Amino acid sequence: MRGDRRIDRIISERSLYQCLECGKCSASCARLLSGKEYSPRLLAHKLIAERDDTAFIENSVWECLTCALCEERCPSGVEFSRAILELRTLLAAEKGLKGYRAHDGALHSWMRLMTAPGLTQNRLGWITPDLKVASAGKTAYFTGCAPYFDIFFSGIEVKTLSIARDSVRLLNFLDIVPTVLANERCCGHDLLWTGDRENFERLARLNYEEFKQAGVEELVMNCPECYLVFNHMREVIPKFDIKVTLLIDLVEREVKKGGVKFKPLERTVTYQDPCRLGRMNNRYDGQRGLMSMIPGLSLREMENSGRSAVCCGNNGFINCDSFSKKIQVARLKEAQTTGADLLVTSCPKCMIHLTCAMRDPWRHGSLAMEIKDLASVLAETIEWGE
């Protein structure tokens, strides 16, 4: 590892040499604070000065949640998550994929199965008759892995497909009949962030072919992870020419034109900022602006919200362990402390991970709380004004 030019390049490109050793990263790291022996500051130090300690470095690289809270705190602009992503890609190519994969890697398995070119999926069963969708056209809605999640996570009764249905309902309300592709594949976010760049790129190219064949010019999605991936798609496919739109941005834009109002919703809600939406895509105010337009809805922020929001405990479905659980329990207690009776989020993964912690039988339902995606809240309340 010592003298490896590729690691030198990552360190310099991601500004690790700018590290002041102030320790703000470690002081804010959710994983470290939950008790895990992992320290972003020490990892930065070892990468720069003690690269002989390969065992430490190789373990730490797979421990990070990549939630980017350390980056938010860093006064020197170290791009820590990006460095972790590149180090994982590098290490995985040489030493194989590491990191304990949650659910024994079942999710990564189906994502890799989707790289088969001859795949003919049967994934449109979620489209109910009231939804208007097309099979080809300029504006497409990207569903992502929701149909798969709902089967795999049926044990914890999480309904991510309701997010897809409500997203299409919102689009239909705005007079958009989105194209929903029968053969779109996973965006590959989880493969990319767990080091499998080869299969991630394969999925990206197959998806691009599908979009092109259907004549798609604009891709709308609600999942922040998919948005992050497609927003950086030119790094993989230089000729990628499809406009990528986040659903809440589109709704916000349309609502600002006027004519739209919201039905009252007498609820006290709190909001979980997903890392991929907030810290990685800088979306904080749009969601809050939309929620503030709903009459009766009172938003109570958690102690750590917005830029300081704490991770839902897991990312890319690796390293889900008792420390992840600790983070989730603390987060849910924080949400309950606000006095809210509804937890709103914008990411299906936050929904899955937090719901999983709520369903822990040993907590006897003490963490249970209604959890909903922002798209669902909006779809249920949006209406035309007089």
Add this chain to the structure above:
Amino acid sequence: MGRANLLAICCNWSPWACYNAAAMAKMPMPRNLRVMRVMCIGRINQALILRAFEHGADGVVLLECKDEDCRYGPGPGIGHSNVSKVRQLLDLLGIGQDRLVEKSFAAHEKEELARSLREFADYIAGLGENPAKPETRREAPCAATAE
């Protein structure tokens, strides 16, 4: 027949006893079948079944004890639940849910076991190759190519 990649995941107790007895009695069994013995079918999770397909299996059969015969208690129940979920996932993927089968046997049913394995092999041969064979498999660490 014989070209398909078949995997049988076999519980160590009743089905393995049947498999052993069937082999001792030289009953005809498919040659293109790899049998993997596990202590209990409850050991198998959704990920392990999916991984078989990821690694190029054309068909997977779970050989389990009868519900009331499990040496540990919940084994076959876990098997039913996992098979039902993975079948739905295979259906979504377009691989087809018929490529995953579960069969249960009492310890004396060697003829039944040999026959159902032959039927399974014939059935998968009729379906042809798994349409979603990935180009590469990257689950296991690949050979180190250190400079």
